[in-house]
Amino acid sequence: MPAYTSSQERRELEGLRNLDPQVIGAIYDRYFSAVYRYVFYRLGDEMMAEDIAGETFVRLLEAVRKQRAPRSNVRGWLFSTASHLVNDHLRRAYRRPEETLTETMGDGDPSPAEVFDERERLRFVRAALSELTPEQQHVLALRFGQGYSLQETAAVMNKKVNAVKALQFRALAALQRKIGEVKRE
Amino acid sequence: MSRELHDALEFCLQEIERGADVETCLERFPEFATDLRPLLNAALLARSLPALSPSPAVMQRGRARLLQRAAEMRTRQERRHRRIAWGAFRSAAVAFLVAVFLFVSGTGLVRASSTALPGDGLYPVKRTWEGLRLSLVFDPLRREEVEFEIENERLEEIGELFAKGRVERVSFDGWLESRQADRWLVSGVTVVITGETRLPAEPVDPGAAVRIVGWTQPEKVVEATDVILLPPDAVVLPETEEEEGHDEHEGLAPPSLVSETPDDDDGGAEVSPTATLEAGDDEDSGGQKASDDSTSESGSGNHENHGGEDDSHSVEEDE
Numbered sequence: 098m099p100a101y102t103s104s105q106e107r108r109e110l111e112g113l114r115n116l117d118p119q120v121i122g123a124i125y126d127r128y129f130s131a132v133y134r135y136v137f138y139r140l141g142d143e144m145m146a147e148d149i150a151g152e153t154f155v156r157l158l159e160a161v162r163k164q165r166a167p168r169s170n171v172r173g174w175l176f177s178t179a180s181h182l183v184n185d186h187l188r189r190a191y192r193r194p195e196e197t198l199t200e201t202m203g204d205g206d207p208s209p210a211e212v213f214d215e216r217e218r219l220r221f222v223r224a225a226l227s228e229l230t231p232e233q234q235h236v237l238a239l240r241f242g243q244g245y246s247l248q249e250t251a252a253v254m255n256k257k258v259n260a261v262k263a264l265q266f267r268a269l270a271a272l273q274r275k276i277g278e279v280k281r282e
Numbered sequence: 283m284s285r286e287l288h289d290a291l292e293f294c295l296q297e298i299e300r301g302a303d304v305e306t307c308l309e310r311f312p313e314f315a316t317d318l319r320p321l322l323n324a325a326l327l328a329r330s331l332p333a334l335s336p337s338p339a340v341m342q343r344g345r346a347r348l349l350q351r352a353a354e355m356r357t358r359q360e361r362r363h364r365r366i367a368w369g370a371f372r373s374a375a376v377a378f379l380v381a382v383f384l385f386v387s388g389t390g391l392v393r394a395s396s397t398a399l400p401g402d403g404l405y406p407v408k409r410t411w412e413g414l415r416l417s418l419v420f421d422p423l424r425r426e427e428v429e430f431e432i433e434n435e436r437l438e439e440i441g442e443l444f445a446k447g448r449v450e451r452v453s454f455d456g457w458l459e460s461r462q463a464d465r466w467l468v469s470g471v472t473v474v475i476t477g478e479t480r481l482p483a484e485p486v487d488p489g490a491a492v493r494i495v496g497w498t499q500p501e502k503v504v505e506a507t508d509v510i511l512l513p514p515d516a517v518v519l520p521e522t523e524e525e526e527g528h529d530e531h532e533g534l535a536p537p538s539l540v541s542e543t544p545d546d547d548d549g550g551a552e553v554s555p556t557a558t559l560e561a562g563d564d565e566d567s568g569g570q571k572a573s574d575d576s577t578s579e580s581g582s583g584n585h586e587n588h589g590g591e592d593d594s595h596s597v598e599e600d601e
Contacts, residue, residue, distance in 0.1 A: 116356045118349055125345050130335050138333040147336065151344045155351050162355060222327045240295075241328040247292060262288040266321070269291070274326035 106169060113161045125154055128172060131243060132179050138242030139183045139234060141223055149186065154181045173253045180235045187227050225275035233268035240265060290314045294322055298329075399439050400498075401450035412421045430518045435568040437519075440471055442500040452504060453495045458488050465503070468494055469519055472503045482511040 107165050112120025137146035156178050160166045167174035226234055239250045251261045294307035304322045308315040350568070392411045395404035412432050419425045434452035443450055454470025466473045473494050475481070486492060491514050496506035 116352050116359070118352060119351050121349060122345065125348055129341060129344055133336040133340070134333040138331055141331070143334065143340075145338050146334070147344065150336070150345055154344070154348050158348070158352055158355060162359070163388070187500055211577045219331065226328070237328050241325065242331065242333040244299075256377055259285075259288070262292055263284075265295075266284075266288050268330070269324045270323040272328060276327065277325065 106171060110161075110166060110168070110171070113157070113166060116158065116161075116279070121158070124157075124171065128175050129154065131172070135179055135242055137178060138238050139180075139223075139226070140186065142221065145186060149179060149182045152182055153245050156182075170252070170255065173255055176239065176253050180231060180238075183234075184231045206237055216236055221276060225272055225278070228275045228278075229268060229271050232264065233271055236261060236264050237268050237272065287317060288491075291318055291321055294318060295325055298322065298325065316451065338437065362500055399442055399446075399448070399450065400452050401448065409413045426518050433519050434515065437469060437471060440498060443498040447500040448498060450495070450498050453493065454500055455491065455493045455512060456519060457517060458486055458490045458492050459487055461486075466506075468492060469517075474499070474503045474505045476505060477508070479506045482509060484511060486511055490514075 109120050109124060113124065129150060133146050133150040136149045136153075137143065140146060140149075153175055157166070157175065158173075160174075224251070226237065236250060236254065239245045239253055240247075245253065247258055247261055247265075250265075251258045254261060256264070290311040293310070294302075294304070297307045298304065304319065304326070307322065308318055310320060381572045391404070391407055395407035395411065398404040412435075416425065416428055416432065419428050433455055436452070437456070440452055440454060443452070454469075454471070456471065459467040459469065461467070464475045466475060472495070473496065479496075487507065491512040493508075493510040493512055494504060494506050495508040495510070496504045499505050
């Protein structure tokens, strides 16, 4: 991601407030992929990733219109909003268990058995991940889905580095426990 | 301890990110190996979840949708701004029209009420307008003029009620010019004092400023229900009227007050205490007193002074 100064961000936020199409396009180009990946990491569903990532940017426009736009850290605001939308989606999915989450396989040409095994593994992991608290899911998605460093994750989450260290520790411990529980089921 | 454990976990995660395996990392922290191993395995599983990037088609679709949404918002925003501007203009226009209507209807009402008499529907409007006028005058001289006009208006109203023979409740301020038994002359108006009239505790002498509340009677008198003594500066009407004006107030001091016929010369007419006083103060009164000439013409027999020889009806004696 290119270096991005706070003065640039302020100019962009001003452009956003005026619903300037150029500024909106620039922000979209800069962050959409990351937000899409984040949502996909947590849900494993391309359609939902597209919908939720798109909705995240619409929320940004609405927030700007209602004078509730972020004053800085647009990236953090976008990830936080995407996280809330994913949590809402997961809550709805739990209420309607017939809706199963789709999973996308990686590259290659695996055999049907391999495909099945891989799908099962991913299902376990994702089911366990979705059992964590929203904050724990958020930190793991940023660290392992986005590949952000500890410092970047702390900046996105508006937390101190040590707080993120502690949070990821608890999140991994909880994930390990939940995977065991899901496998036993 | 936990801080060190957190740091060890972070170190191992970074090493694994660079391609190291779990066991190699744990060799660096044998004291934490038991705690860290399951966490690092969980981290490997977490890393294994795919984070797919959007295809160019998805990117393009999303971009187009977002810009379309922004254009709709801009249109809505402009429409809202126009609506707000129109709403503000409309409110201002309505307020202006209401103000114009109130002004026109208000002034029309005030104009219509200017000839109202006590008992008429518009009379309260007239009195309210008078009060308003008075409250808006701050110059003492101008205020006195307005007070004079208002007090005079009361007397004129009574004159009109007398002329129409109407019985209405009235209230007016004036000077007690004379008093004869139950009949007082207050600024040219004959006031009848009955047994039910509430009088002030202090004696009311001719020359006193009084407020009379009562009912006009067809006999062109005011039957008083209340007589209130006012401070001398409360009444701005001149203490006695110019005699030329008496014809206009013929009804204000009806012939009934004159016990003798007007044609009966000096000796027959009753002489009012006021007139007596006026006669005595002739030099000082500055021409405010009644002249003898008016006696027979106006019929206001109690206004005249025919020499003051008969003072048997003085206030003291009446009292």
